[in-house]
Amino acid sequence: MEKLERIPRIPLAITPTPIEAVPRFSKVLGGPEIYIKRDDNTGLAFGGNKARKLEYLMADAKVKGADVILTEGGLQSNHARMTAAAARKLGMKAVLVLKGKEIKEYQGNLLLDRILDAEIIVVDPDGSLTRREAMLKKAEELKARGMKPYVIPTGGSTGLGALGYVRCAKEIIEQSKVMGVEFDWVVHPIGSGGTQAGLIAGKKLFGGNFKVYGIAADNEDFEPEIKKIGEEIGKLLDLELTISPEEIFLNYDYFGPTYGVPSEAAIEAMKLLARTEGIIVGPVYTGKALAGLIDLIHKGKFKENEKILFVHTGGAPAIFGMDLIDRF
Ligand SMILES: Cc1ncc(COP(=O)(O)O)c(C=O)c1O
Numbered sequence: 167m168e169k170l171e172r173i174p175r176i177p178l179a180i181t182p183t184p185i186e187a188v189p190r191f192s193k194v195l196g197g198p199e200i201y202i203k204r205d206d207n208t209g210l211a212f213g214g215n216k217a218r219k220l221e222y223l224m225a226d227a228k229v230k231g232a233d234v235i236l237t238e239g240g241l242q243s244n245h246a247r248m249t250a251a252a253a254r255k256l257g258m259k260a261v262l263v264l265k266g267k268e269i270k271e272y273q274g275n276l277l278l279d280r281i282l283d284a285e286i287i288v289v290d291p292d293g294s295l296t297r298r299e300a301m302l303k304k305a306e307e308l309k310a311r312g313m314k315p316y317v318i319p320t321g322g323s324t325g326l327g328a329l330g331y332v333r334c335a336k337e338i339i340e341q342s343k344v345m346g347v348e349f350d351w352v353v354h355p356i357g358s359g360g361t362q363a364g365l366i367a368g369k370k371l372f373g374g375n376f377k378v379y380g381i382a383a384d385n386e387d388f389e390p391e392i393k394k395i396g397e398e399i400g401k402l403l404d405l406e407l408t409i410s411p412e413e414i415f416l417n418y419d420y421f422g423p424t425y426g427v428p429s430e431a432a433i434e435a436m437k438l439l440a441r442t443e444g445i446i447v448g449p450v451y452t453g454k455a456l457a458g459l460i461d462l463i464h465k466g467k468f469k470e471n472e473k474i475l476f477v478h479t480g481g482a483p484a485i486f487g488m489d490l491i492d493r494f
Pocket of ligand 1: 214215243244245323356357359360361362448452481482
């Protein structure tokens with residue numbers, strides 16, 4: 167895959183991230199053997215999946231001469247925090263356009279955004295402009311002031327960003343060979359679709375035998391987005407690449423009560439992994455995906471003789487921005 171190597175990329179993520187067996191966690195569940203891909207350890211101000219996407223997005227920003235990066239997310243956005251860190255590392259400013267009523271307390275990711283000295287714009291969901299409109303308006307203002315803004319959409323989930331997870335799929339295939347472990351399923355959370363699209367494209371391109379199973383953190387139809395990102399990846403790599411519906415496994419049973427609010431099942435999942443393996447997952451994405459994995463094992467969706475790789479995409483800093491003490 168020569169073309170992939172020719173697309174500009176700035177190394178920002180600490181890779182390969184380790185794959186860890188979690189035997190004590192697996193034993194409690196009494197089902198398949200579970201492994202965890204530690205993408206929470208990618209670096210860039212506390213790690214997470216966005217580091218891999220930002221390698222390509224920030225390289226593009228640099229090629230285009232950008233001096234300020236704009237992106238959008240929720241108030242506790244991991245993507246925004248990591249984008250701010252990447253911008254700083256490359257000597258650029260960051261503007262984060264975050265959806266919310268008001269900032270009551272700078273904690274969790276918001277505190278990290280402050281430490282990184284990102285400019286924060288809060289967009290009221292009931293206001294006249296959408297988050298995206300507010301971001302594009304700000305980009306125009308910056309341009310008028312002679313700056314060179316570069317806009318990264320939600321979650322960095324474009325074909326270019328998703329190339330980070332094409333590389334991750336290759337990494338998983340290589341690690342699996344060295345470990346002598348064939349994964350049947352790669353399970354991960356979904357927030358905007360880039361991770362899933364990249365993993366599916368990558369496993370097709372590099373000959374992985376695993377199926378990619380996404381557990382949604384929000385009630386949005388991610389399938390069209392995943393297909394679209396797949397096409398964009400194909401164009402970037404000069405390939406006919408189609409992600410077909412049979413390759414997309416999306417589960418919407420675990421995002422409740424609503425996006426961003428930790429479910430009781432997520433809290434239980436966080437406790438179980440922490441108390442059996444000493445690994446902390448986040449309350450918004452990884453905790454809910456892990457709750458889904460646990461429940462699906464209990465329901466027999468994943469079989470005892472199968473091997474599962476759970477991608478820990480990060481997000482733990484959000485726990486410090488929530489009042490969770492009574493729930494543990
Ligand atoms: C910690 C974490 N995990 C998973 C995701 C979802 O990944 P994607 O946006 O590629 O679907 C996000 C962001 O949206 C995230 O912050």
